[in-house]
Amino acid sequence: MPQVGDSERASLLCKAIVCLLVMAGLLLPLVIFTWDMAFRDSGLPRVKNATIDLADFNNRDAVVPLDGVWEFYWDTWLVTDDVQDVQSDAELELPHSWENMVIDGEKLPAGGIASYRLTVTNCPSNLGYLVRVPDSQTAYRVFIDGKLALTGGNLSRNVDEVEVRSEVISKAIGEIQPTTSEVVIEVASSHTGGLYIAPQLEEVRNATLHPNIIAYLQSGVVVGLFVYIVVFSIIVAFRGSSFRADYLIVLCIILLVTVLTHTELMRLKVVKIIGAHFEYVWILQVLMFCMLPACLYLCSRRLFEYRASRLGIRILVGATAIMTIAALVFSLSPRPWYSGAFAVICVALSLGVIAPILVRAWQDNNDDALLFSGTSVILLSSLIVDALYSAGLFVVNVSYLLGTCAIIYATIMFAIFVKRMVAQERQAFELEHVRYQLKEAEVSLMLSQIRPHFLYNTLTAVMALIPANPQLAQQTLMKFSQYLRTNIDAITNVRMIPFVQELDHIKTYLDIEKLRFDDRLHVIYDVHETEFLVPQLSIQPLVENAVKHGVCKKLEGGFIVLRTWSQDESIYVQVIDNGAGFDTSILYSKDSNSAGIRNVIYRLEEECNATVRFKSAPGKGCTVTVELPKEKAHE
Structure with missing residues (x-):
């Protein structure tokens, strides 16, 4: 029975790990979706007829999605305008845009103002809840029993003056007490059609503690990525062009910006992102998506010398250019689903880049390229999950997933780069040693061309000629000198x-x-x-x-x-x-x-x-x- 060597055993282990990584990456969105569906079906109360009953609910750690039918008031701010005893214009099921909704025989535009109202009954006496709205492209104010609880952005009746910003929790958060409470959300939208992401009920302590913990963890990820950028920049500055780390700098910048503009991190006051226009954040995220496939290709090309065909490069460049132009055009009037669509296109294009690398690495038994491909699939899957979470499609909090995958991916890329750099240093040293040996061999070879017997016989012949024919002896010595000079000059001539x-x-x-x-x-x-x-x-x-x-x-x-x-x-x-x-x-x-x-x-x-x-x-x-x-x- 043939023995399996250490290198073959390591290669088989690496292939097994990569298979697990690829399968995990491909199944990750499905796993999160299944988890989310199971969480929704685990006895959470649901909104029915603009009312949610918390009588039988006492799960302290759960987040209750307020998706369901709300009372909808078009072109009205119930609390701000002090509107009393007014009939709702319609019942609207959240999450859903009001765009193209028909009221009084007219279709509603994407831009405008409105109010949503919900009644919360039988809140447990031992729990206090607050209402929050996941970050969206709609400016809003949340009122609980007429008191301002949460604001996000600058609301205006003139849709051109609406500014969407990250949420700011007021100094006095209105908690839902163990009585019947009324929740009113006033919104102003320039192009999104209101609350396309369902609001959420969260227990007070968890709502303030958990996001901050996640935000601080994400800030650690940001610091880690920034450190990698600095390290790679130093390598570029001091190691020269033979150690090309510029592509890794771009990759880390893409990951840094993506994590930095993450919803949980944007609410952290320390990072000074609070108050940033959502449109600016959105276009920044989408541009990072557009750059990612090309950056992954450059990484594989520089690290592993894997080159795509001319057709593949043209498709990649063309798709990147089209996505970038589309992002700039759509940023003028972004829709809620645009970000998710760009993420899907980016991931699909990136998988098109990764798949040939994975196949070739498998054939070449290139462990580094296999690891690069496997972890890239995990990273791309986390982008999809994050885009779905940011769109409000997941109730379970997976905001930490992208940052975690990003720092792990950057760490693995750094390890691969260091390994390749050390191998290149070793190869350069060995090459220099070979050149030294070759130079010695060339000298020995050239000197061997001047055989001792030939040298002795020539000088003996010249000595015999000196008495008889001095002129011929002189000519022979000149030719012999020319012969020696040519042989010795050949030592340094490589052309x-x-x-x-x-x-x-x-x-x-x-x-x-x-x-x-x-x-x-x-x-x-x-x-x-x-x-x-x-x-x-x-x-x-x-x-x-x-x-x-x-x-x-x-x-x-x-x-x-x-x-x-x-x-x-x-x-x-x-x-x-x-x-x-x-x-x-x-x-x-x-x-x-x-x-x-x-x-x-x-x-x-x-x-x-x-x-x-x-x-x-x-x-x-x-x-x-x-x-x-x-x-x-x-x-």
């Missing part, structure tokens, strides 16, 4: 050189060898093409190999032919000798002394996409043909 320079070096080498071998070495130059590039010291070692292992091994000597020509889309260089020949299989044997030739073959193949062919057999000489593509040889 290809014109073939004519390589040819000059070959001629210098062969002139020195002819001095040693005299009539035993014959050289023929059949050069028809010189306008091309080759790696330095790539052809000369082939000629030297022909002299050393070919001609030198025959007592009678032999000849060397160097040919170049152009044919079709290739340039050919050929080195021919009629020497001793060899079995070409030894070129690929690790035990042979052909490492230098293998190095030449490797350089020609890697640097100019050349093809090197050897044709030889013992006693039959050798022919080496180098085929260079013209497109590479002329670069």
Whole structure:
């Protein structure tokens, strides 16, 4: 039975965790919805005929949604205008907009003023309740038994002057006492059609304690995200372009703004968001939604080098541009469902970005990319849940979910980034070490080109020439000096050189060898093409190999032919000798002394996409043909 290695076991564990994360993310809205439905069906009192009876209700921690039929008074503020004994214009079921509602044969516009009235009976003597309205795009005042309990925004009969702001709890909150109480909510709306989110009954202590606890927890999330932004900014400033954290800064800013404009946090006076125009907050949230899909793509591209197709990028850019323009246009007259619609579109587009990353990461066994994808699904699901909660569709308080997912997501992204940064540092160190070793190998290789025997034999030949032919000895020393200089210069040269320079070096080498071998070495130059590039010291070692292992091994000597020509889309260089020949299989044997030739073959193949062919057999000489593509040889 095959053994499972540690890396495979870790990869399987990571895949299992990611599967759980993806399933949890996809099921999260359904779980919250089921929880909410179960909570609603757990014996909560309901509004019927503009009345809610709390006689049998004593759950101290429960939030009672006041959804149901209320008395509705159009174009009237019952308490402010001191209207007495007036018949309601209609009964309106909340949450519901009054837009297009028919009264006296006329459809009501989206903008206007109105009042809602509800009677609360049999409030338990041991509990005190207050009424609050979840933040919406409607300005309102809440009165309990004629006393102002809660305000949100600036109400005006002129709908153009209506200002929607976050709620402000007055210094004297009117609690519902254990008697029959009357709740009146006066509203002014420019475009939302009144209370599209149902008001809620909350026990006094919980209504003041729980939101503050959640708000302070969310403020901790904000501080954490701000710290991440500062850390990433420092990395960008001091680590340079090789550590690209700019995309993570944008991602943290998006999460920070989204959490900062959250409804629970907006009521926290410490954050100084109280009094902010809802329209400004709304457009800020929607713009963050528009930027999120593109930011997620940039994260995956920078961190994992996953690139989308051109069509995918065009769709992403086009969708982002369309959503941004739509957000700016709709901000002039936002409707209650706009924010939720933008959230759904944003999540759908983001899932379209995440899905290919998840598939590719699964195939590549990329644990970091898998974790990125899984946690992204969780974050996107929390955005959907938060949008539904902000729209008043959930009674259970899940306002903490988005902030929690945001800080966890930012922490995981930071961990992935640090891991990649450390790996890059290690890779850079290893690369530098490899470069150092390669430089040593290059020096050794170049020095090996100057064989001690060749050096000794050349100097001996020059010494023998000095008494007999000083002028020839001087010329030979000059050529030998030029030969040494070319070999040493090749150590630092990494670019290809014109073939004519390589040819000059070959001629210098062969002139020195002819001095040693005299009539035993014959050289023929059949050069028809010189306008091309080759790696330095790539052809000369082939000629030297022909002299050393070919001609030198025959007592009678032999000849060397160097040919170049152009044919079709290739340039050919050929080195021919009629020497001793060899079995070409030894070129690929690790035990042979052909490492230098293998190095030449490797350089020609890697640097100019050349093809090197050897044709030889013992006693039959050798022919080496180098085929260079013209497109590479002329670069």
